[in-house]
Amino acid sequence: MGEFDLIRRYFQRPVRRAVLGVGDDCALLAPAAGMQLAISSDMLVQGRHFFADVNPRLLGHKALAVNLSDLAASGARPLAFTLALSLPQADEAWISDFSQGLLALADAHECELIGGDTTGGPLNICITVFGEVPAGQALLRSGARAGDEIWVSGQLGDARLALEALLGKITLPPELLAQTRQRLEAPTPRVALGLALRGLASSALDVSDGLLGDLGHILELSGVGATVDSRLTTPLIAASVNPLWATSQFGLDLQQQCTLAGGDDYELCFTAPAQRHAEVLAAGLASGTAVSCIGRIDAKPGLRLLGADGQAMQPLWQSFDHFGVN
The missing domain is CATH 3.90.650.10 (PurM-like C-terminal domain)
Structure with a gap:
């Protein structure tokens, strides 16, 4: 299975909220009028963030969950995300379970996969997530006051x-x-x-x-x-x-x-x-x-x-x- 077959089989889906998703050089997002984009990236590295024997379905869930948590902390509604995935080998059973865990959580939050990258190498997962929040209403770390x-x-x-x-x-x-x-x-x-x-x-x-x-x-x-x-x-x-x-x-x-x-x-x-x-x-x-x-x-x-x-x-x-x- 080649790289592009892998993407088409496990990660390419029709877009609903994005203008353009997986398959082109860039994805296109069009946030609603009066909204700001909230953007966050997190990387998970085998041996640093998870054990080698972790259930791939759970790993797919967690990879997206930690990014959605950043949107939650900003009061942002999830829109879409990109996935950069480094794999030691194209193990279809592992990729299938990983993608199911990832996309099940994505569907639960109406957050669609719109692009990314795949490469051979040590297992490494990097997700960038995009959300939207009304202008001026994002939750920040800088607003706490005495009392x-x-x-x-x-x-x-x-x-x-x-x-x-x-x-x-x-x-x-x-x-x-x-x-x-x-x-x-x-x-x-x-x-x-x-x-x-x-x-x-x-x-x-x-x-x-x-x-x-x-x-x-x-x-x-x-x-x-x-x-x-x-x-x-x-x-x-x-x-x-x-x-x-x-x-x-x-x-x-x-x-x-x-x-x-x-x-x-x-x-x-x-x-x-x-x-x-x-x-x-x-x-x-x-x-x-x-x-x-x-x-x-x-x-x-x-x-x-x-x-x-x-x-x-x-x-x-x-x-x-x-x-x-x-």
Whole structure:
């Protein structure tokens, strides 16, 4: 099977929203009047972002999900995406499963594949996604203000818990490993919540490298500080499956590490004025997404973290950095 046969068989589809899609030198998009394009790129590299034995259908899902999560954090509605795919070999069974996982999520969000590139080489997936948002309404990292509440969506930490187990650092019961591995390998992009937060959230980003580090980007760009209560971060599945973890020092340290600095959550962290608390809860309900208030924005710079006893604590972990010490 040649390169162009591969593209035609597994990735070329009729366009619905784009003007021109796969098959020409350039794709063409025509956003609606009064809309701005939101554009983001993410790369997944075998051995760095995923294990070699990952289910290709789940890998296709995740490759697009992490990009849709960026659109969600901007309050943008997905339009289309491009796919650059490096493959060690043209394994049709693998490509078929990968494309099915990729395109199923694309169809669920009406986000169509409009072009890209394929080449031989180490397994590497790069997606650029395009969305649209009304002019002036995009959610940014720079809008947090003193007095705002800090919120997170969904459940933090499960992906990191699975990673710790897959790396052999801890042992999880099989049913818990299956649940947490699903969160690691098939995250849910919070697109509906991002849309519901337009005009409501003062700032937002997606949590990809760990809550504390990612929240730090909001604080830096907004010129503010924050107080986060670790007791309010959503507890791990592990706490209910293995209560001993919740009471032992090992369990508490592990939970805090996973929830506060774990990474791969792809949940939203956002801020909103305290007086709009009820509206944020309603936005979560309307979008079918759990949301939790975990702290407040302060005028004083810096990030202050409250531990399990309600007292100030110094975290021992850092969020993920590709070129740092992790």
